[in-house]
Amino acid sequence: MGPYKRVLLKLSGEALMGDQSFGIDPLVLDRISGDIQAVLNSGTELGIVIGGGNFFRGLAGIEQGIERASADYMGMLATVLNSLALQSALERKGVPTRVLSAIEMRALAEPYIRRRAIRHLEKGRVIIFAGGTGNPYFTTDTAAALRASEIGAEVVLKATKVDGIYTEDPKKSPHAQKFLRLTYAEVLEKNLRVMDQTAIALCRENDMPIVVFDLMGEGNILNVIRGESLGTFVHH
Numbered sequence: 501m502g503p504y505k506r507v508l509l510k511l512s513g514e515a516l517m518g519d520q521s522f523g524i525d526p527l528v529l530d531r532i533s534g535d536i537q538a539v540l541n542s543g544t545e546l547g548i549v550i551g552g553g554n555f556f557r558g559l560a561g562i563e564q565g566i567e568r569a570s571a572d573y574m575g576m577l578a579t580v581l582n583s584l585a586l587q588s589a590l591e592r593k594g595v596p597t598r599v600l601s602a603i604e605m606r607a608l609a610e611p612y613i614r615r616r617a618i619r620h621l622e623k624g625r626v627i628i629f630a631g632g633t634g635n636p637y638f639t640t641d642t643a644a645a646l647r648a649s650e651i652g653a654e655v656v657l658k659a660t661k662v663d664g665i666y667t668e669d670p671k672k673s674p675h676a677q678k679f680l681r682l683t684y685a686e687v688l689e690k691n692l693r694v695m696d697q698t699a700i701a702l703c704r705e706n707d708m709p710i711v712v713f714d715l716m717g718e719g720n721i722l723n724v725i726r727g728e729s730l731g732t733f734v735h736h
């Protein structure tokens with residue numbers, strides 16, 4: 501576990517929402533950007549996959565009668581909104597940032613090209629992967645697992661609102677216990693809902709460890725990267 505030189509950070513759309521029920525809380529965005537800046541300054545290369553749930557999720561669209569694939573594309577577009585907001589917040593702090601989109605949108609983002617992503621990392625730029633995997637029927641967790649392997653990251657850092665993986669929902673049950681370490685198989689078998697099963701399976705196949713930790717603690721991203729044992733570590 502840590503220290504890490506190259507990481508893939510997964511931020512959910514909800515993380516940017518703060519206490520709001522929709523959209524982006526500018527204070528939260530600014531704080532997260534500060535944390536990301538500290539990571540880059542420490543010399544660690546950082547790719548970020550960002551979700552879109554604060555604006556739109558495929559499942560919500562299906563409930564409104566939108567066809568699955570179209571609803572998913574709408575969700576992918578929501579990740580582009582978050583990507584541009586995060587880029588802007590990072591650049592305000594002087595952090596060089598590139599948005600690479602899985603869905604071509606040349607006016608506002610570079611197309612995702614793996615080798616180009618790696619070049620950006622080597623040059624000390626933060627990369628934001630927009631548009632998930634670019635395919636319907638997937639999630640941004642799976643995009644995180646995929647991009648982490650593609651860019652040769654050492655770990656997926658899954659930032660959540662809970663400080664790790666628990667036996668049951670700690671907000672609902674006082675008996676919930678936190679796991680410090682888990683294997684991929686345990687996460688899948690116990691059906692622990694941290695990331696979707698496709699994402700976990702992809703990490704397992706590529707031997708990509710995952711750290712699930714609490715994003716809300718200021719400086720936590722850097723602490724995890726330095727090797728502090730925060731949250732839950734998922735590995736072989």
Ligand code: UDP
Binds near residue numbers: 514572574575640
């Ligand atoms: N999505 C998709 N393919 C992908 C990534 C995302 O179709 O590769 C769609 C899907 O509809 C999803 C939405 O985009 O509900 C937003 O992503 P996600 O739910 O993963 O965001 P988060 O929960 O992390 O905010």
